[in-house]
Amino acid sequence: MTSVLDVKNLSRAFGGLQAVRDVSFDVQEGEILGIIGPNGSGKSTLFNCILGQLVPDDGEVRIDGEVVTGLRPSQLNRRGVSRTFQLLQVFPQLSVRENLILAGQEHRGSRLKRLFGPRDAGLTTDANRMIDFFRLGHLAEEKAGGLSYGQQKLLDAAMAFMAGPRLVLLDEPAGGVNLTMLASLKERLQAINAETRATFVVIEHNMEFVMSLCTRILVLAEGRLIAAGTPADIRSNPDVIEAYLGH
Numbered sequence: 001m002t003s004v005l006d007v008k009n010l011s012r013a014f015g016g017l018q019a020v021r022d023v024s025f026d027v028q029e030g031e032i033l034g035i036i037g038p039n040g041s042g043k044s045t046l047f048n049c050i051l052g053q054l055v056p057d058d059g060e061v062r063i064d065g066e067v068v069t070g071l072r073p074s075q076l077n078r079r080g081v082s083r084t085f086q087l088l089q090v091f092p093q094l095s096v097r098e099n100l101i102l103a104g105q106e107h108r109g110s111r112l113k114r115l116f117g118p119r120d121a122g123l124t125t126d127a128n129r130m131i132d133f134f135r136l137g138h139l140a141e142e143k144a145g146g147l148s149y150g151q152q153k154l155l156d157a158a159m160a161f162m163a164g165p166r167l168v169l170l171d172e173p174a175g176g177v178n179l180t181m182l183a184s185l186k187e188r189l190q191a192i193n194a195e196t197r198a199t200f201v202v203i204e205h206n207m208e209f210v211m212s213l214c215t216r217i218l219v220l221a222e223g224r225l226i227a228a229g230t231p232a233d234i235r236s237n238p239d240v241i242e243a244y245l246g247h
């Protein structure tokens with residue numbers, strides 16, 4: 001079976017700092033894969049290389065078996081790849097609904113030009129569907145900047161699903177989110193995964209969240225992949241415990 005995402009021998013340095021070292025893994029359709037590792041272990045750099053935001057120094061990225069290394073984010077978007085950001089990318093002055101419509105338009109050209117140009121009725125329908133799915137109905141007309149941090153993270157996740165992606169990369173979706181919103185976020189992500197069979201790769205610091213959401217987990221330390229396995233394997237892996245305690 002062809003993997004949805006296949007990463008081979010990926011490396012990326014910043015000057016003398018080797019941020020990602022020879023990382024290889026693959027992800028099957030419908031899987032929810034977690035990536036954990038101490039701060040600075042290269043998780044976001046790995047995502048940025050996969051998503052075309054950074055060019056790797058070495059290695060290859062395949063989507064559905066096709067080499068996509070070096071393609072721009074917009075080109076990957078058109079192939080059904082979407083992401084959330086560790087630092088929120090919602091527009092604070094725009095409403096929840098407008099943010100979702102913008103996210104849906106993103107792969108078609110300049111966001112702002114599209115927002116203030118003619119509205120695509122299909123996108124409004126999609127935005128409303130996403131609002132219902134993520135239970136943001138009571139907030140649809142609110143400016144995103146007025147939402148709680150957890151609500152903004154939920155909106156950020158909903159935005160990643162606007163293009164109907166097949167592969168979604170989530171960078172610390174649970175960071176700074178309170179317990180109630182965490183449960184709701186996890187439950188909604190599981191529901192959308194079950195419903196659409198979209199494949200997820202999730203970077204996360206919150207161990208409870210990542211261990212209960214993901215079926216398989218990769219561990220990065222100093223840019224290297226040091227372990228891979230089920231949540232139970234990872235919890236008891238001495239190299240993983242060492243990587244966390246050694247810092």
Ligand code: ADP
Nearest residue numbers: 014017019037038039040041042043044045046
């Ligand atoms: P993580 O997401 O696991 O916390 P990052 O991928 O953000 O780690 O960072 C890995 C290493 O690369 C860190 O030492 C970080 O300081 C460095 N780094 C990340 N991005 C840049 C950049 N644009 N320029 C220089 N160094 C960077």
Ligand code: MG
Nearest residue numbers: 043044045086
């Ligand atoms: Mg990061």
